[in-house]
Structures are given as C-alpha cells and as structure tokens.
Amino acid sequence: MRVLGIQIGADLKQWSEADLVKQFGKVGKFYYRVARGQDDRPVNPNRIRKSVGAENSFAEDLASLDQMGAELERLAHRVAERLDKQKQSG
Numbered sequence: 580m581r582v583l584g585i586q587i588g589a590d591l592k593q594w595s596e597a598d599l600v601k602q603f604g605k606v607g608k609f610y611y612r613v614a615r616g617q618d619d620r621p622v623n624p625n626r627i628r629k630s631v632g633a634e635n636s637f638a639e640d641l642a643s644l645d646q647m648g649a650e651l652e653r654l655a656h657r658v659a660e661r662l663d664k665q666k667q668s669g
Contacts, residue, residue, distance in 0.1 A: 583602065591610060592615065594611070599611050631669065633658045635650065
C-alpha cells in the first residue's frame, strides 16, 4: 500500500471500490468498507483477551499537543489500572 501512496485510512478512503478491487482483488471490497467505518463482522465479547488497552472517542478533534498529551496520560493510567487489577505487566 505504501508504494501506492496509501499510508493512513484517509489515503485509502480516496480510492474507489472498483480501483481497490482491481489493485487488491476480493479484499479490496473489505478495504473500501473499513475505510468508511463499515464492518459487519460479528462482535465476540467472550474471546480470549490478547492485549490490554484503553481508548476514547471525542466529539471534536483535539486541537493542541497539550490536550492530546493530557488525554494520552489519562488513557495510560486506565491501562495501568487494568494491568494492576489483572496482576499483569507490560
């Protein structure tokens, strides 16, 4: 993808479905949908956890590095709490 100029989701979203299928075959349809937030795969909440993380969606984009740093620190603390609770480390 990098050779084609696709490095982030926004780059992928610029491609038409037909062009993605032409370039990548069947999986091109999947790339097209995922780049637009369309994913019909079932959610399996009972699968074995392989990682610990935290995330947050914001109604508006964070504009400054200070805001981003503060939110990243909050997320890091949540991950640390989850690791402690599970008696794990990373």
